[in-house]
Amino acid sequence: MKKLVFLLLTFVFAFGIERSFLPPNEAFKESFETNNNSLIINLELGKDIYLYADKVSVKIKKPEQFDLTKELNIKEPVPYEEFIVHFYNLEIEVPFSLLKSKVDAKEYEIEFNFQGCSKAGLCYAPMTKTTVVKIPENVVAKTTVSSVDNIDSTDLNETDTIASSLKDGNFFIVLITFFGFGLLLSLTPCVFPMIPILSSIIVKAGQNEKLTAKKGFFLSLVYVLAMSLAYTIAGVIAGIFGANLQVALQNPYVLTVFAAIFVALAFSMFGYFKLELPQSLQNKINKTTEGREKQGVFGIAVMGFLSALIVGPCVAPPLAGALVYIGQTGDAILGGAALFVMSLGMGLPLLLIGLGAGKFMPKPGGWMETITKIFGIVMLAIAIWMLDRVLEATIVMYLWALLLLGSAIYLKVYEHILIKLITLVILIYGVIVFVGAVSGATNVLNPLEKFTSGKTIAMQQNELVFKSVKNITQLEEAIKSSNKPVMLDFYADWCVSCKELEEITFKDEQVIQKLKGFTLLRADVTANNQDDKDLQKRFNIVGPPGLIFWDKNKKEINAAKIVGYKNPKEFLEIVNKHF
Template sequence: MKKLILLFFTFVFLFGVEKSFLSPAEAFKESFETKSNSLIINMELGKDIYLYADKISVKIKTPTSIDLTKELNLPKPIPYEEFIVYFHDLKIEVPFSLLKSKVDAKEYEIEFNFQGCSKLGLCYAPMSKATVVKIPENIVADTAKNIDLNETDTIANSLKDGNFLIVLLTFFGFGLLLSLTPCVFPMIPILSSIIVKAGQNEELTTRRGFFLSLIYVLSMSLAYTIAGIIAGLFGANLQVALQNPYVLTLFAAIFVVLAFSMFGYFKLELPQSLQNKINKTTEGKEKQGVFGIAIMGFLSALIVGPCVAPPLAGALVYIGQTGDAFLGGAALFVMSLGMGLPLLLIGLGAGKFMPKPGGWMENITKIFGIVMLAIAIWMLDRVLEPIFVMYLWALLLLGSAIYLKVYEHILIKLITLVILIYGVLVFVGAVSGATNILNPLEKFTSSKVVSMQEKGLIFKRVKNIAELEDEIKKSTKPVMLDFYADWCVACIEFERITFKDEAVKSKLSGFTLLQADVTANNQDDKELQKRFGIIGPPGIVFWNKDKKEVNAAKIVGFKNPKEFLEVLNKHF
């Protein structure tokens, strides 16, 4: 009898508990209401039900995927058990003008995502609801919504709203500015060596020098445009894929082969049968050289090309949002031409000032062979341990000094002596464990001085979106997330210049500093970058004290300490 009574009360208790929980349909009653100028999303919550603020999102699903959440006026959530939540019913207005400003279409599919829990202890799975809205013809894009945007979004919007020719001229100007960055510098010795090599075989006129440079720059521009369109349409960052250690090692080996060719050990030529076919035309000899230069320009753009910068990211965001590969690709192409302008000037100058072929030209070619070896080491810097790279630099400097010693000119002797001394210093530094070629004796300076010079910001690494969200929830301060990669030149600049500046360190002392190392470019890395619209490193994302992302403060590309502080002071 006692067992029956116990069993009866057990069933009553279980059924009572089960009935105390609401079904998902009872807990969350969402509805969509279309008005003349906007879509209203209504969310009615059941008893003791709350929503997680960070799980709420409103997106355009078609004609292209765009997250609108950050641009909507959501009510302020409240803290609850270490989370930020909503306990009251929600009413979210999505203006048609905002939809129109993102992508021009007559019909949109809007997706509403949310997740919530019951105070009684039950958490519901993430849910998603969608509806289709048709936009009246009198609706125009709301430009007022885009006043306080970050650089990338501002540039993307300029593509949508600007005159075609003005857009192209603007991007050409962006290219000129990018040509002054360290990311383009490695192309200068590559092109110079090509021109010098050409000058050995025939007289190099101004016209010929410009023509060779133009072929190189056009090939470079074509490669960058194709890679950009692929990245914009499919979200595949071709440059990131080409930073794979195996790819970098292969191309470093190619530069070594080019170096030994310039030293005169062998000649790089097309097969004789192919040469004979080409030489049957009147331009046979020119075609041979042009073909090789075009390939080198194409590969140089992909391997040692520019870092991610706001103009590039803006064009890719525009292509991704609108699918307009023509305008986006054209903008990338003229931007690449702007970047290549200094290279064209090198071609003009070489054709005008380079002496006639002879013994002097042979020596210059061999010096450029040394430069090719330097580029190979620079590429391996992103693959090998820093200490091994130091040894390679030491061997190159010492070998170059021994090689140049054969020349009798007093200036060459002086340069040789300096290179020899510095090579010895770098070798000694490598033996001591130093890893900075610009400061090879760092291990021999006082520990206090070294610590002051090397001390930068300390970041906590996050590997995926879940870890990031957990750190943001725990933080009581504004949050900064830095996207970093070992092969990213501008990321290294951030580390060595901006993040070591005392004013920057002082300003960021009140921030929670997080870093996502996307060197491996694995699935977690891709999802993190996609989540925040980061095309590739460097990129920096900020959240305020209320744990709201500050989209207008997002940084893409390198910024020096002054520029970085201007962003921080404007938004924090």
């Protein structure tokens, strides 16, 4: 009788446990998708389910058998108990060009293998899923385009090194390090446009009341915290989902709207109207004793958030390293924290500006009105600077000329000798820029470039010539046909650092001489379409600028990969080391 009861209890217990586990079709939900260039394998894991890393494989079964696993970009696994596992959903891209390089066929049977377990203790049997893929006729065999996950640790570039330090470093040391990265980035063009924006906000706040150092610092802190929050959210989204929010917002419609906002702010500073929240919202906020102050804080926070996303979409090695780490591990907590403290480091100069402005700001009165109007002109300059990413260079030159001439006329009403002198200089330069625009010049800092004909012809003869590539197929064909080392430049019209590379680094004589021995390719990702995204994803480029190199044997030199702006000296140090 006791044995019978024991067996019955064992059966009930086992049945109850079994019922608590997910069935295989819920624990593992696989799907196959195709685009113009690749097969995408998606595997969605159920709650508390993980995969054994060594059991994940992708193979060609027909027309011939090949194991593709080591040549694919698969998220890096993590240690768990005594195993190496994947805890997160997998998205594996299988390029058609890779299939073609193994066996030349029009149709392939692809096999996807995996095995996983539940944290509760149940291990599922190994599973195999297959699909048949038909590829377009224009696909060519894959050249050597490596993935970061398959690169030896001794061959890391700057971005990969930073991503690796996130994996291996102490949490607090990582945060301190990224704060230091932020301080360095604060000296780059990423932050420069935010200085006049914040300064104008502080000037506006000081129009009607005395601005103390404490108040100036507080306003700056609100702006910097909102900016840091935006960078963090955009970074985590880019790392996990592969969608760079900052890049997505660099389209003509968004930039035009934001430029219009700066124009409205400028005319508000000129005194033509007053920008305020809707009356209904003001009434709700003003029910508290600090209503007016909260309105200002809210507006500053919104401006800080939007400025980070739209005004300064810079990509630098620390940012790229954090995004690569988040994308490979799914660890949004450490990656997001690193991005947040990095953004605080970037915002430190802005905090100092707020503190200084609050201490040295003139008292409300005539001087304050003059400063406010000058910052209105600065707001118009920022609007033109943003439209430079959307409009033709010649049109932008005319806008700069009109702004300079208009500013000179506008400031002429002031009698102070210093302002009169500044007005005269602005007027003369405005005339020069207008003449330059008529001549076809495109650089506001060098408006008379067309009149120095001898120098211009010499420079044109010595300029670097890039061949455009639109997608992965064109890139691979260009690499395959080259008998020289290859450099691929990821560029976008809205990318400030890209233009720095173009105007400074790529116009340096030593750099030009070095790159004359390369096949130069350029992927213009301004449109951010699917081909652009596929190209960037192939090389873990989260946004331009990015430079990828191959040697004469068509082998990608990962250690030479450059993300972000490098001056001529830094650029040559990297290239000379590998070529």
